[in-house]
Amino acid sequence: MTANAILQAACEQFAVKGFEGASLAGIAQAVGIRKQSIATYYPRKEDLFMAAFHEMARHYYDFLEQLYHQISDNPVEMKLREIVYRNYYYKLEQPVLTAFYKMAVQFPPPFFKELLEEQIALMEQRSAKLYRAIFEQGMSTGVIRQQQADSLLPAFYCLLDGIAMQMFFYGQEEFERRLADIWEIFWAGIKQS
Template identity: 35%
Template sequence: MTRSEQILNAALEQFADKSYEGASLSAIASKVGIKKASIYNHFSHKEELFLSVAKYVYNQYIIEIERVLSHRSNRHAEELILEVIETMTNFLSDKKAGKFYMHFLLFPPIPLKEKVYDHFLNFEDECDRLLSPIFEDIIETFHIDTMSLRDLLDAFYCLLDGITTQMFYYDEKTRNRKRLAAWNLFWSGIKNYAKK
């Protein structure tokens, strides 16, 4: 792990636990084993560090999706999408990354709102690029002509965000039950469109 990555990991923990305003650059430096001034060799100020953490979390999310999709050949779309849901909700239920994502990326500090939103739009474009081929296959397989690719992706993201929120409230058994129930209903809805 590079020094910049060490700083990003320590900053992720600080921002997740203490908020943007409460995060301490001194505590971040201490966690990494460097002096506070050394942070500025990698990040010019706290705002840049926060935005870099946001980008880092988004990149880790994308890496997880790519890992699942790298095993795409000879797998049914249903199985693949369910694995994406399980992987991503597990990733976002991680204490640090999930807390940061759900709080600061959905409700960023006011001064950084526009910049975080721009990062989010780029992130969603990348998710679209990775997931579109699977949903295009579904549209073709089920001969769905009443729902667009954009409709399917939008519904999928809402499902994913809803499940992720549930991950923070319940024990593992209950979380898994709720996730599976939401998935079953979502997939039934897709198959229902094929009958129309």
């Protein structure tokens, strides 16, 4: 229980203050424990940061796998659209994890720069399996134009990443109008004519 509380508080601190600005004392205070107690679970601040990053990634993987099972019987266009929209809603519903990820990726602590590339590659490997299967299903059924699935993946990641950035600039109602247009243009670009 305490380890989970420490991770939650760490995610919040790292999300708002970054690695350098977050303090073990602040994290301990948020949990209601002494600073030294954190070392029982995480000997160094770097260990805590890595554990928080892995927890954030695990939470997102769980969301993605659950989503994939929920949409497994949907037509290809609806599967991809649901992934786009539910990713957006996930980010709205998980503001701390979203902000932590954004901070970690945009302003990685020095010790984390090389590890970040490895972590992003691992995250993409897991999600790419799901997305590639949908693209291949779409091409095999004639819904998506024939092309390399591995060429569609970076475009889809850019779409998801762009949405994640754009959503910070607009209110929800305005952004949802934009999101409808974004989706229509993306789908028009990959579907079979």
